[in-house]
Amino acid sequence: MLQLKRTVLVFTGLSIICGLVYPLGITAVSQVLFPRQSNASIIKNGDIAIGSQLIGQLYTQPEYFHGRPSAIDPPYDASNSTGSNLAPSSAKLMDLVNRRIELVRKENPLPSNMPIPADLVLASASGLDPHISVDAALLQAPRIAGQKTIARSVVEEIIQQNTEKPFLGIWGSERVNVLQANIALERINVRR
Amino acid sequence: MTTGNWLCLILFPLILTILAYPMGVYMARVFSGERTFLTPVVAPVERFLYRLFAVDPNEEMSWKTYALCLVLLNVIGIVTLFCLQLIQGWLPFNPQKFGSVRWDTALNAAISFGTNTNWQSYSGEQTMSYLTQMLGITVQNFASAAIGIVAVIAVIRGFVRKSAAVIGNFWVDLTRCVLYVLLPLVMVLSLILVSQGVVQTLSPSIEVKTLEGSRQLIAVGPVASQAAIKQIGTNGGGFFNANSSHPFENPTPLTDFLEVLGLLLIAAALPFTLGAMSKKRRQGFAIFAAMLILYLAGLGVFAWTEMRGSPLLEKAGIASGMNMEGKETRFGVVNSVLFAQSTTATSCGAVNNMHDSLLPLSGLVLLFNMAIGEVIFGGVGTGLIGMLSYAILTMFLAGLMIGRTPEFMGKKLELLEMAMAVVIIVTPAILQLILSSVAVSTQAGVASLGNAGPHGLSEIIYAFASASGNNGSAFAGLNANTIFYNLLTALAMLIGRFSTIIPALVIAGNLAGKKIVPESVATFPTASPLFTFMLVAVVIVVGALTFFPVFTLGPLLEHLLLAIGKTF
Numbered sequence: 127m128l129q130l131k132r133t134v135l136v137f138t139g140l141s142i143i144c145g146l147v148y149p150l151g152i153t154a155v156s157q158v159l160f161p162r163q164s165n166a167s168i169i170k171n172g173d174i175a176i177g178s179q180l181i182g183q184l185y186t187q188p189e190y191f192h193g194r195p196s197a198i199d200p201p202y203d204a205s206n207s208t209g210s211n212l213a214p215s216s217a218k219l220m221d222l223v224n225r226r227i228e229l230v231r232k233e234n235p236l237p238s239n240m241p242i243p244a245d246l247v248l249a250s251a252s253g254l255d256p257h258i259s260v261d262a263a264l265l266q267a268p269r270i271a272g273q274k275t276i277a278r279s280v281v282e283e284i285i286q287q288n289t290e291k292p293f294l295g296i297w298g299s300e301r302v303n304v305l306q307a308n309i310a311l312e313r314i315n316v317r318r
Numbered sequence: 319m320t321t322g323n324w325l326c327l328i329l330f331p332l333i334l335t336i337l338a339y340p341m342g343v344y345m346a347r348v349f350s351g352e353r354t355f356l357t358p359v360v361a362p363v364e365r366f367l368y369r370l371f372a373v374d375p376n377e378e379m380s381w382k383t384y385a386l387c388l389v390l391l392n393v394i395g396i397v398t399l400f401c402l403q404l405i406q407g408w409l410p411f412n413p414q415k416f417g418s419v420r421w422d423t424a425l426n427a428a429i430s431f432g433t434n435t436n437w438q439s440y441s442g443e444q445t446m447s448y449l450t451q452m453l454g455i456t457v458q459n460f461a462s463a464a465i466g467i468v469a470v471i472a473v474i475r476g477f478v479r480k481s482a483a484v485i486g487n488f489w490v491d492l493t494r495c496v497l498y499v500l501l502p503l504v505m506v507l508s509l510i511l512v513s514q515g516v517v518q519t520l521s522p523s524i525e526v527k528t529l530e531g532s533r534q535l536i537a538v539g540p541v542a543s544q545a546a547i548k549q550i551g552t553n554g555g556g557f558f559n560a561n562s563s564h565p566f567e568n569p570t571p572l573t574d575f576l577e578v579l580g581l582l583l584i585a586a587a588l589p590f591t592l593g594a595m596s597k598k599r600r601q602g603f604a605i606f607a608a609m610l611i612l613y614l615a616g617l618g619v620f621a622w623t624e625m626r627g628s629p630l631l632e633k634a635g636i637a638s639g640m641n642m643e644g645k646e647t648r649f650g651v652v653n654s655v656l657f658a659q660s661t662t663a664t665s666c667g668a669v670n671n672m673h674d675s676l677l678p679l680s681g682l683v684l685l686f687n688m689a690i691g692e693v694i695f696g697g698v699g700t701g702l703i704g705m706l707s708y709a710i711l712t713m714f715l716a717g718l719m720i721g722r723t724p725e726f727m728g729k730k731l732e733l734l735e736m737a738m739a740v741v742i743i744v745t746p747a748i749l750q751l752i753l754s755s756v757a758v759s760t761q762a763g764v765a766s767l768g769n770a771g772p773h774g775l776s777e778i779i780y781a782f783a784s785a786s787g788n789n790g791s792a793f794a795g796l797n798a799n800t801i802f803y804n805l806l807t808a809l810a811m812l813i814g815r816f817s818t819i820i821p822a823l824v825i826a827g828n829l830a831g832k833k834i835v836p837e838s839v840a841t842f843p844t845a846s847p848l849f850t851f852m853l854v855a856v857v858i859v860v861g862a863l864t865f866f867p868v869f870t871l872g873p874l875l876e877h878l879l880l881a882i883g884k885t886f
Contacts, residue, residue, distance in 0.1 A: 129383065129386060129387050129390060130390060131372070132371055132372060132373060132387070132489060133387065133390040133391050133394055134394065135370065135371045135372065136371050136373075136391065136489055136492065136493075137391060137394050137395065137398070137461075139367060139370060139371060140457060140460065140461060140496065141398075141453060141457045143496070143501075144456060144457050144459075144460040144461075144496065144501075144547075145452050145453035145454070145456055145457040146452065146453060148456070148501065148504075148505070148543060149452040149456055149540045149543035149544070150452075150540075152505065152508050152509065152512070152518055152540075152542060152543040153518050153519065153520060153540055153543070155509065156509065156512040156518040156519075156542065157518075157519070159509070159512075159513075160512050160513050163512055163513060163514065163515045163516070163517075164512050164516075164517055164518040164519055164542070165517065165519050165521070165524075165538070166517050166519075166524055166536055166538050166566070167515050168524065168526070174527055175524065175525075175526040175527070176526055176527060176528065176529060177526050177528055177529065177534065178524075178526070178536055178565075179515070180515050180565040180566060180569050181534075181536055181565055181566070182565075183528040183529060183530070183534060184528070184530065184532070185529070185530060186530065187530060190529065190530070194647065202534065203534070203535070204534055204535060204536040204537060205443060205444070205523055205535045205536070205537040206441065206443065206444055206537075206559065207441075207443065207537075207558050207559045207560035207563075207564050208441070208559050208560060208794075209560065209563070209643075209644045209671075209672035209674075209675065209794070210643065210644065210672070210675065211644065211672055211674040211675060211768050211769075211793070211794045211795035212643065212644075212674070212675055212768075212769065212795065213674060213675065213769040213771075213773035213795070213876070213886075214628045214630065214631075214641060214643070214675065214676075214677050214678065214773075214876075214880060215630075215678070215769075215771055215772075215773055215876050215879060215880050215884065215885050215886055216769050216770075216773070216885060216886065217885040217886055219643065219675075220630055220634065220885055223631065223634050223636070224634055227634060227635050227636070241635055241636060241637035241638070242635055242636055242637060243636075243637055244631065244636045244637060244638075244639075244640035244641070244642035245642045245647050247636065248631075248636070248641075248642040248643040248644075248645075249643060249644070250563075250642075250644075250645070250646055250647070251560060251563030251644045251645055251646050251654075251669075251670065251671045251672045252558075252560035252563045252564045252565060252646060253560065254560070254564065254565055255565070255646050255647050255648075256565055257646075257647035257648050258647055259647055261637070290648070292322060292571055293570065293571035293572045293574075293575060295322060296322040296323075296325045296326045296329070297326055297571040297572070297574065297575045297653060298570070298571025298574060298648050298649055298650065298653055299571075299647060299648060299649065299650030299653075301647045301648050305529070308529055309529070312529070
C-alpha cells in the first residue's frame with residue numbers, strides 16, 4: 127500500500143516534470159532563442175508564407191526545378207508524412223519507376239543511354255524531402271534555361287548557390303534545396 | 319563509395335567508443351550515489367522530490383519490492399496513457415481538434431510506449447494532440463527508459479554485492495536516472511535540434527501558398543522535446559509518421575549525427591558502468607567489444623548490400639542502381655544505413671529511412687539484430703541485461719567444456735540463474751515465431767500486407783521481431799492499425815518486456831545474496847578476448863539456429879529472386 131501511494135506520487139511528479147515543465151520550458155526557450163527555426167523555418171514573400179525551407183513542395187511546371195516523387199496522397203501533403211514502403215521486389219515499384227524515368231526523359235533532352243540520378247525517380251522516406259541531388263538538379267538545367275530563355279550557366283550558378291554540403295564534409299550528402307533554388311529562379315524574372 | 323562514406327563508417331564507431339566510456343563511468347557514479355559535476359545544481363531538486371514522494375533515500379529494497387515498484391509504475395503509466403488518448407478531444411493543447419483515439423490503437427500505443435517499444439500503428443501528426451504527445455508519450459519515453467536503466471543497475475549490484483538481501487531503492491534509482499542522466503542530455507540535445515530547424519511550438523498547423531499556387535498544410539508541434547528523448551531513451555516513437563526521416567524531426571546531417579549518437583550513447587555506455595561499479599573495468603571492455611563486433615559485422619554486410627544497389631533499378635536505367643526509394647537526399651545511402659543499423663541494434667526503432675524499401679539482405683541484417691533479442695547495445699538497460707544473459711549462457715557452455723561450476727564476475731552461476739537467463743533469451747524468440755505463424759496462417763494477418771511474395775513474409779516477421787524485441791521500427795507497408803495486429807503486437811510487447819526485466823531482477827536478487835568466489839588459477843578469465851569471442855559466437859549460433867529457416871523463406875529467397883529479376 128505504501129509503495130502504491132509512492133507510485134502515484136512519483137508518477138504525478140514525473141508527469142509534471144517530464145510532460146509539462148520540460149516540453150513547455152524547451153518551447154519557451156526555443157521561441158526566444160530560435161524563433162525562426164522553432165516555428166517551421168517559414169519563407170515569406172512580403173506577407174504571404176510561401177513555404178518552409180525544410181519542407182518540399184510539388185512542382186509540375188517546366189520552368190521550375192522538380193523535386194523527388196512523393197508517396198503521400200496528394201503528393202507533398204505536409205500534414206501526413208509517409209514513404210511508399212514498396213519493396214525492392216515490388217512490381218508496382220518497378221512500374222512506377224519506369225514511368226517516372228520515361229517522363230524525365232520526355233521533359234528533359236537527354237542522351238538515350240544516360241543513367242538517371244536515383245533520387246529524381248525514387249520516392250523519399252518522408253514524402254516531403256526538400257532536396258534533390260546535384261546531379262538531379264544539373265540534369266534539369268538545360269530544360270529550365272530553355273523555358274526561361276536564360277543562359278544555362280545562370281541556372282548552374284543558382285544550383286551551386288543553393289547546394290548544401292555534408293556535415294564536416296563526411297556526414298550526409300551534397301544536396302540542392304529545391305524551394306530556394308526555385309525562388310532564386312523567380313527572382314531572375316523579377317529583375318528583368 | 320566515396321572517401322567521405324568510408325570515413326563516416328570508420329570514424330563513427332570510434333567517436334561512439336570515446337564518448338561511451340566517460341558516460342559509463344559517469345552513470346556508475348550517479349547510481350552509486352557519488353558526487354558528480356551536476357550535484358550542486360541537481361541535489362536540491364533531488365532532495366525536494368524525495369520529500370514530496372515520501373521516499374527515504376537510505377532505505378533499500380529486496381528484489382521483490384524493487385520489482386513490485388517497477389511493475390506498479392509501469393502499469394500506472396500504461397493505464398494513464400491509454401485513458402489520455404481516449405479523452406484527448408476534451409483536453410487543452412489540441413489545436414487540430416483530434417478526437418478520441420480508437421480503443422485498440424490507443425491500447426497498442428499505451429503498451430508500446432510503456433514498454434519502451436514505441437511501435438506506432440497510428441500516424442502521429444494525424445492522431446495525437448499536443449497534450450497526448452507531451453504529457454502522455456514524452457512522459458512514458460522518460461519512464462520506460464529509466465525503468466530499463468535502473469533494472470540493469472539492479473543486476474549489476476547483484477554481481478557486485480556479497481551476501482546482501484537488498485539491491486537498491488527503486489525510487490531513488492529512478493529519480494537519479496531522470497535528473498542526472500536523461501534530463502540533462504535531452505535538454506541540450508533538444509535545443510541543438512531546434513537550432514537546426516526541428517520545430518518546437520504549440521501553434522496549430524501552418525498553411526502556406528506554394529510557388530505553384532496550391533495550398534499546403536504543414537503540421538508542426540512540440541517536436542524537438544520529444545525527438546530528443548526518443549533518441550536518448552532508445553524509445554524511437556516519432557512525433558510524425560515519417561519519424562526521423564521527416565525534415566522537421568531530423569532536418570540536417572548534424573541532427574542526424576546527433577540522433578544516431580544519442581540513440582546509442584547510453585546503451586553503449588552501460589557495459590562501462592558495469593565495469594566501473596564492479597571495479598572490473600576490463601570486464602566492461604570485454605562486453606562492449608562483443609557488442610561492437612556484432613554491430614560492425616552487421617554494418618559491414620548492410621553497407622555493402624546497399625552500396626551495390628538493386629539490379630532491377632540498374633536495369634531500368636538508374637545510375638548505379640542506387641536504392642534511394644524510402645531514403646532522404648540529405649542522408650543518402652550511407653547515413654541511412656548507419657541509422658538503420660544503429661536503431662535496430664539498439665531497441666530504439668526511430669528511422670531516418672523506410673526499412674520496408676531496403677534491399678533483402680539489408681532487411682536480413684535488421685531482422686537478425688532484433689531477433690537475437692536486442693543485445694547489440696540493445697535498449698537502454700534491457701540490452702545489457704540480454705547480453706549478460708548470453709554471458710551466463712556462455713559461461714555455462716564454457717563450464718561444460720572445462721568441467722567446472724560456471725562462475726561469472728566472482729559469482730557462482732547455478733540452476734536459477736541459468737533458468738532465468740534462458741527465459742530472457744528464448745521467450746522473445748519463441749514468441750515472434752509463434753505469433754508470425756499465427757499471422758501468416760490467418761486471413762486477418764495476411765490482409766494487412768503491403769508487399770507480396772517473400773517480402774510479405776519478411777513484413778510479418780519484422781513486425782513481431784520488432785514488437786517482441788521492444789524495438790518499434792517497422793516494415794511499414796504492413797497495415798498494423800487493425801484490431802488483429804494492434805492486439806497481437808501489444809501482447810508481444812508486454813511479454814517481450816517483462817520476460818526480460820522480471821527474470822533479470824530475480825537474477826539480481828539471487829546473485830546479491832551469494833558470496834564472492836575468490837579467483838583461482840582454474841577460474842575462466844571473463845575479461846579476456848577469448849570470452850568476447852565466445853560470447854559473440856554464442857549470440858550468432860543461438861540466433862542462426864532459431865531463425866535461419868524463416869529467414870530463408872523471407873529475405874534470402876527475395877534476394878535470390880531479385881537477382882534473376884522476379885517481381886511480385
